Every structure is written in structure tokens, then in C-alpha cells.
Amino acid sequence: MIPLQEPCRSTAGMTFEQMLERVRHEGAYATCAQAEESVSAVLAALGRQITGDERVELAARLPHEAAVTFTAEIPATVRLTGWGFVKDVASHTGGTAATARWDTGTVLRIVAQLAGEELLSRILAQLPSGYALLFGRAELTQAA
Numbered sequence: 219m220i221p222l223q224e225p226c227r228s229t230a231g232m233t234f235e236q237m238l239e240r241v242r243h244e245g246a247y248a249t250c251a252q253a254e255e256s257v258s259a260v261l262a263a264l265g266r267q268i269t270g271d272e273r274v275e276l277a278a279r280l281p282h283e284a285a286v287t288f289t290a291e292i293p294a295t296v297r298l299t300g301w302g303f304v305k306d307v308a309s310h311t312g313g314t315a316a317t318a319r320w321d322t323g324t325v326l327r328i329v330a331q332l333a334g335e336e337l338l339s340r341i342l343a344q345l346p347s348g349y350a351l352l353f354g355r356a357e358l359t360q361a362a
Contacts, residue, residue, distance in 0.1 A: 232281055233281055234281035234283040234284055235250075236281075237257065237281050237332075238250050238253045238254055238257060239253075240328050241253040241256060241257055241325055241328060244324055244327070244328070245324035255311070256321040256324065256325055257284060257287070257325050258287050259307050259310055259311045259318075259321065260307055260322050260329075261284055261288040261325070261329075262287055262290070262291050262310070263306050263322075264288060264303075264326070264329070265287070265288040265289060266291045266292070266294045266306070267293065267297060267298060267303065268341060268344065271340075272340050272341045272344055273293070275337055276288070276329070276337065279332045279337070280329070280332060297345065297346050299346045299347055299348045300345075300347060300348020300349045300350075300351065300352055302346075302348075303322065303349065304322055323351075323354070326352045326353045326354070327353065329353070330353040330355070338353060338355075342355070
């Protein structure tokens with residue numbers, strides 16, 4: 219169990235406003251409001267996919283407002299592939315698959331930095347194929 223103190227959050231040192239500004243800048247969004255819409259949609263979708271200790275640890279490393287959005291979602295009983303995740307974001311935002319792919323990549327690259335390598339590896343081990351690229355990592359597969 220994670221202690222009630224917040225050592226992970228203090229090491230990340232990123233406020234929600236800083237997170238939004240990074241998403242706005244890296245995603246080339248015109249406004250922080252657009253960046254916030256993307257962050258909310260992607261974190262809500264991610265909250266439907268991650269369970270267990272990884273869910274608790276990731277929430278502890280996110281800025282408070284982002285953690286609330288992430289943990290407000292009940293994990294789904296069926297895990298989506300990476301492409302299914304992108305389509306889920308598109309269906310919840312009313313956007314196209316292309317814009318949802320852009321949104322997910324932008325937000326999840328920043329989430330990956332906040333999570334750190336060890337936690338991100340555990341998260342990716344929990345998820346079906348296709349997520350590594352969304353988090354900005356190469357996805358290696360074994361030859362058949």
C-alpha cells in the first residue's frame with residue numbers, strides 16, 4: 219500500500235497548470251483549454267484500462283487534478299488494444315481517429331515522464347499490445 223504522504227508527487231514536481239502547458243506546447247494546441255480537453259479525455263480513457271498497484275502508483279505521480287480525472291473512471295472488464303484505446307478516446311471526444319491518436323500520444327508521453335521507467339514498464343506489461351508507441355516507447359515483439 220502507498221503511504222499517505224506524497225513522495226512521488228513531490229519528486230515529479232509538476233503542477234496541473236505546468237502539465238497543461240507542456241501538453242499545449244508539445245501538442246501544438248492553440249489554447250490551454252484545448253490541452254485540458256485532451257488531458258481529460260486521455261486520462262479518463264487510461265483510467266478505464268489500468269488496475270491494481272500500477273493504478274494507485276500512477277495516480278500518486280500525477281498532479282492532483284489529473285489524478286482525480288484518472289481515478290474517477292471505473293476500470294473496464296475488457297482491455298482495449300492500443301488502437302482500441304485511440305478509438306475509445308475518439309468516440310468520447312467526437313473527434314477523428316487521427317486527432318485522437320495525436321491527443322493520446324501527446325498526453326501519454328508526458329504521463330510516461332511522470333510515471334518513470336520502472337512504473338511505466340509495469341503498466342505496459344499489464345496492457346495489451348499497441349500502448350508502448352502511445353507512451354513514446356518502441357514496441358518490440360518476438361518473431362513467430
